[in-house]
């Protein structure tokens with residue numbers, strides 16, 4: 001459930017109210033590196049996996065916390 005809005009049920013799917021600041025969690029994004037669709041686990045996330053984030057930001061392998069990219 002959402003702490004920021006009244007979650008409503010539409011066709012059996014839970015949806016955030018329009019304009020809810022937490023609604024980004026419900027929408028897939030395109031990975032900035034490989035182009036795959038993924039569900040972000042935090043708001044500023046722009047890559048689908050640690051591998052993509054490391055490649056995109058030019059970081060050494062293993063430097064990105066996998067917890068940030070848990071499905």
Ligand SMILES: [Zn+2]
Nearest residue numbers: 002005016020
């Ligand atoms: Zn919400």
Ligand SMILES: [Zn+2]
Nearest residue numbers: 031034048052
């Ligand atoms: Zn990717």
